[in-house]
Amino acid sequence: VLSPYEFIAEKQRGNSHKPSEIHDFIQGFIEGEVHDYQMTAWMMSVFFQGMSYEETIALTKAMIQSGNRVDLSNINDPTGDKHSTGGVGDKITLILAPLLSASGMVIPTIAGRGLGFTGGTLDKLESIPGLSTALSIDEIKDLSFRNGLAFGAQTDDLVPADRRMYALRDVTSTVRSLPLITASILSKKVAEGIGSIVFDVKCGKGAFMETEPEAIELGQWLVNCAERFELKAAALITTMDEPIGRTVGNWLETEESIDVLRRKYMPPDIVELTESLGGTLLMLAGITGNIEQGINRLREAWNNGSAFDKFSQAVNAQGGDTGVFEENHGIYDQPRIVIPLTASKSGYISEIHAREVGYCGVLIGAGRKKTDDVIDPTSGFIFKKKVGDFVQQGEEILLIMGNDESQCKTVHNRLSGGVTIMKKEPAKTPLIRKVITREGNFEWLDYRNSK
Amino acid sequence: VLSPYEFIAEKQRGNSHKPSEIHDFIQGFIEGEVHDYQMTAWMMSVFFQGMSYEETIALTKAMIQSGNRVDLSNINDPTGDKHSTGGVGDKITLILAPLLSASGMVIPTIAGRGLGFTGGTLDKLESIPGLSTALSIDEIKDLSFRNGLAFGAQTDDLVPADRRMYALRDVTSTVRSLPLITASILSKKVAEGIGSIVFDVKCGKGAFMETEPEAIELGQWLVNCAERFELKAAALITTMDEPIGRTVGNWLETEESIDVLRRKYMPPDIVELTESLGGTLLMLAGITGNIEQGINRLREAWNNGSAFDKFSQAVNAQGGDTGVFEENHGIYDQPRIVIPLTASKSGYISEIHAREVGYCGVLIGAGRKKTDDVIDPTSGFIFKKKVGDFVQQGEEILLIMGNDESQCKTVHNRLSGGVTIMKKEPAKTPLIRKVITREGNFEWLDYRNSK
Numbered sequence: 093v094l095s096p097y098e099f100i101a102e103k104q105r106g107n108s109h110k111p112s113e114i115h116d117f118i119q120g121f122i123e124g125e126v127h128d129y130q131m132t133a134w135m136m137s138v139f140f141q142g143m144s145y146e147e148t149i150a151l152t153k154a155m156i157q158s159g160n161r162v163d164l165s166n167i168n169d170p171t172g173d174k175h176s177t178g179g180v181g182d183k184i185t186l187i188l189a190p191l192l193s194a195s196g197m198v199i200p201t202i203a204g205r206g207l208g209f210t211g212g213t214l215d216k217l218e219s220i221p222g223l224s225t226a227l228s229i230d231e232i233k234d235l236s237f238r239n240g241l242a243f244g245a246q247t248d249d250l251v252p253a254d255r256r257m258y259a260l261r262d263v264t265s266t267v268r269s270l271p272l273i274t275a276s277i278l279s280k281k282v283a284e285g286i287g288s289i290v291f292d293v294k295c296g297k298g299a300f301m302e303t304e305p306e307a308i309e310l311g312q313w314l315v316n317c318a319e320r321f322e323l324k325a326a327a328l329i330t331t332m333d334e335p336i337g338r339t340v341g342n343w344l345e346t347e348e349s350i351d352v353l354r355r356k357y358m359p360p361d362i363v364e365l366t367e368s369l370g371g372t373l374l375m376l377a378g379i380t381g382n383i384e385q386g387i388n389r390l391r392e393a394w395n396n397g398s399a400f401d402k403f404s405q406a407v408n409a410q411g412g413d414t415g416v417f418e419e420n421h422g423i424y425d426q427p428r429i430v431i432p433l434t435a436s437k438s439g440y441i442s443e444i445h446a447r448e449v450g451y452c453g454v455l456i457g458a459g460r461k462k463t464d465d466v467i468d469p470t471s472g473f474i475f476k477k478k479v480g481d482f483v484q485q486g487e488e489i490l491l492i493m494g495n496d497e498s499q500c501k502t503v504h505n506r507l508s509g510g511v512t513i514m515k516k517e518p519a520k521t522p523l524i525r526k527v528i529t530r531e532g533n534f535e536w537l538d539y540r541n542s543k
Numbered sequence: 544v545l546s547p548y549e550f551i552a553e554k555q556r557g558n559s560h561k562p563s564e565i566h567d568f569i570q571g572f573i574e575g576e577v578h579d580y581q582m583t584a585w586m587m588s589v590f591f592q593g594m595s596y597e598e599t600i601a602l603t604k605a606m607i608q609s610g611n612r613v614d615l616s617n618i619n620d621p622t623g624d625k626h627s628t629g630g631v632g633d634k635i636t637l638i639l640a641p642l643l644s645a646s647g648m649v650i651p652t653i654a655g656r657g658l659g660f661t662g663g664t665l666d667k668l669e670s671i672p673g674l675s676t677a678l679s680i681d682e683i684k685d686l687s688f689r690n691g692l693a694f695g696a697q698t699d700d701l702v703p704a705d706r707r708m709y710a711l712r713d714v715t716s717t718v719r720s721l722p723l724i725t726a727s728i729l730s731k732k733v734a735e736g737i738g739s740i741v742f743d744v745k746c747g748k749g750a751f752m753e754t755e756p757e758a759i760e761l762g763q764w765l766v767n768c769a770e771r772f773e774l775k776a777a778a779l780i781t782t783m784d785e786p787i788g789r790t791v792g793n794w795l796e797t798e799e800s801i802d803v804l805r806r807k808y809m810p811p812d813i814v815e816l817t818e819s820l821g822g823t824l825l826m827l828a829g830i831t832g833n834i835e836q837g838i839n840r841l842r843e844a845w846n847n848g849s850a851f852d853k854f855s856q857a858v859n860a861q862g863g864d865t866g867v868f869e870e871n872h873g874i875y876d877q878p879r880i881v882i883p884l885t886a887s888k889s890g891y892i893s894e895i896h897a898r899e900v901g902y903c904g905v906l907i908g909a910g911r912k913k914t915d916d917v918i919d920p921t922s923g924f925i926f927k928k929k930v931g932d933f934v935q936q937g938e939e940i941l942l943i944m945g946n947d948e949s950q951c952k953t954v955h956n957r958l959s960g961g962v963t964i965m966k967k968e969p970a971k972t973p974l975i976r977k978v979i980t981r982e983g984n985f986e987w988l989d990y991r992n993s994k
Binding site for chain 2: 135
């Protein structure tokens, strides 16, 4: 058996680990024989020397074995999930999970919290008064079986190795390593017990991966390793330059998601992301023969109200007060401060910098700088205009909503620099760029039409 | 001010740290704001990305500032020290320090303990009953002032950052980094308050640096950085293939050193190392005009007994029982087990593998595998033959001495493979190869004759 020292030295020299060595190291970490300071030294070696698919799969397995798995074997319907690498205004899970569940899939979502400029599904859901995402593995299994939909948080016994490793990576600059990212995401998704998965790998100014080649590489890692766990997988490479939809902020985004599920209004970017990811997953899961049929199936569940009913049922089952879904519910106070950002000149909006919006969200309490920061559920931004829209000088582009006047003013100044207006109408960047499957990389529209 | 995360990320990207950033990081580490797991991630980044001389000097300064320094400003005589990178049977400090002190220098030695295959000066000295090396900074200063010689251990308040960083490097495979080695060695030597230093950088089978180019590189780092602290410095590149002298083991080596100081017998390798290192240091310190004069001065102190008197005085001052210096003192029991290793065939000894001897020493209790292992002061090896000697089949090459019979037998088997006998007389490798000064690298004999 290698000592932790020898294990670290092997990776430092650029050698490959054997699966059993990786298993022993992770097991030792869980049992306290491998110290945090050895784990971070090893992860920094992995950052520099990399790992093969084989090593990454062994790491993923060892991480899963550090805890328990959700056992969905008593469920006959296809199971699946969508995972996004994180964005600004990304509320797609809230809309897509009930749509998929209403289309014949079982979706035992295990979601995350916001950190830095990216938001988190759990924070959005928990802005619904009473709703708890602290589900045990048995509760996730039970809700999946009964309702076909659950929204859970990573529990203490679900991949505990990942939670501890991620906390260390977060403070030692080792988040950005493809094998470590892949093992972190996949271990949780495999432990969910699902049969298929679609990854939304975002690229752009408000994404973890800023360039398309980086996003494609991560997509390939995720899809190729997922296949080794008998998880049917595809990754969509999507643009993340401006915030998604019309809102950023936890309650604001939940409210928007409810409006979209009810078809009260349909922001084109939300609809396109939801349909593309959902249609792909329904095809992967074998519910429909191709993506187009999958999209039609989703639209059906959308139009006949069954998706919204699924969402209400899930919220209800997790203790949430669905009274907030009604107009003029009076449950929430509006934020005290609302400051509009107006156009400094007339022209076309060419940029609303998503990362800047995300960081500004942290300043007004809509996001977290550190994992233990407390969130203000009502603060955030409402976008009256989107990139490509024409504005007159003095017209409102967005509203800054919060409860701390001086922070709102700071954000107003900072966001003025994050919004660009130009004379010429900006060129359109496609929202869904590419799709990665185990067969290779394809242009999205070609693939969609061919399947 | 950079956060620990940002500081790590800068080095990870290959950027240079500013001196103030390095100071803040080390200060934060001492104050508990920078965690062990961040220190190890940073040191692993340094391993991969390196540091410049400027960064290394800033690190050394910051480490020194983590504690107190020995203030030798009340001493008029030149102060100095010798530092060895570690070897097997390396007892030179015990002999050289009193010789230098008897030659007009003040030597406030702060020495280390053995770890792995290398021995440590402190362990050897502490095999003298009663002798304590746990001196405070004030005691080191006081003994230096009164006797011109002290043998101290690194105290809690002398470069505490180094002790903690070294303990972490030792278990995360980040010992082998030139900037980290340089800062670790130099910080302690500068904190000793000395004016000149000679480094014994060993290379070969029983050395930390196995090849000459590696040893030369370390020598250059040490000398070039030392000069920036107004420390007159030179590094001798010396061969470390077979154990030095006729013994390995703590009391055995101390006994051998006493015999050498008394000129009872003079192993040529011990004499050559002692004279070369000492002559160079006396020249650096300005006591003699050149190396040859320095060597003559040492021989004088050796011949007239003043060096041995210095040693006795120092041992006495630190509580040691000088009764063990007498023949038939009866203070120590001989080890219970003595097993000879005999020649399997007649011929010339071409190798006695120093690293193997060192690791075998750990097995019989003469060394440490972990820092908290307890040492058996009397166990070790006596070499009846050295490399180049002719042996008859069945003749004794060395004695294995210990108190655990089965371990001694294991070592006997293992050491059979560490000793090689050949028909032809082996070619001689020079013991002192090169000297590194701030003027450049020179062949030792050329340099010695030119100075």
